[in-house]
C-alpha cells in the first residue's frame with residue numbers, strides 16, 4: 001500500500017479565446033432545437049466537464065511522449081510506469097496504478113464573463129451564454145457552400161472556474177509529476193479544447209492561477225492549506241515562470257527539506 005504524502009491544489013480560470021464547443025446530448029423533446037447543442041448544467045449554463053479537460057490533456061501528453069503500451073491503436077498508454085500513467089491512471093487492466101490527478105467540472109463564472117464583455121453595453125439578461133454558428137461543407141467543384149448546419153458554441157470571452165487536485169504517494173518524484181502535468185497545460189494552450197479545433201474553435205488560456213498544498217500532517221492537525229503565493233498569477237506565462245520554484249516547494253513540503 002502506497003502511503004499518502006499530500007495534495008497539490010491548482011486553481012485557475014479557463015478563458016475561451018475563440019468559440020468553444022463541447023458537445024452535449026440532444027434533448028429529443030425539444031422540437032426544432034439545435035442539432036448540435038453544447039453540454040450544459042441542469043439550469044442551462046454551459047460548463048466544461050472534468051472528463052473533457054482530463055481526456056484532452058492526457059491525449060496531448062500521450063501523443064507527445066509516444067504511447068508505449070496500448071490495447072488498441074489510439075488508446076491511452078497502459079504501461080503503468082510512465083509519468084502520464086502515474087498521473088492519469090494506466091489504461092490497462094493488468095498494469096493498474098493509483099490515479100493521482102483529480103479534475104473538477106469547470107463552471108461558468110458569469111461575473112468574469114460579463115467583465116470581458118463590458119464594452120458591449122449588454123444588460124445581464126441579454127448576455128448570450130451560447131451562440132449559434134452555421135458550418136458549411138464546400139462543394140469543391142462548384143466552390144459553393146452546401147449542407148449548412150447550425151452549431152452551438154460558447155462565445156469567446158466566456159470564463160470558467162477550474163480546479164485540479166494532484167495526490168502524491170510515498171516514492172513519487174513530486175517534481176517530475178508536477179512538471180509532466182504542467183507540460184499538458186502548455187500543450188493545451190497551444191492546441192484546442194472541445195470540437196472543431198481545426199476550424200478555429202476551442203482556443204483557451206488559463207488565468208488567475210493559484211496553488212496550495214496540504215501534507216499528510218496538515219490533515220492530522222489544523223487542516224490548513226499552504227499557499228504558494230498570496231496573489232494569483234494573472235496569466236499562464238507568469239505561473240509558467242514560477243514552475244521550478246513551485247516544484248521545489250511542494251517537494252520539500254511533502255518530503256521534508258533536504259530529504260528529496
Ligand SMILES: [Zn+2]
Pocket residue numbers: 068069077078079080081082083084085086
Ligand atoms: Zn504509461
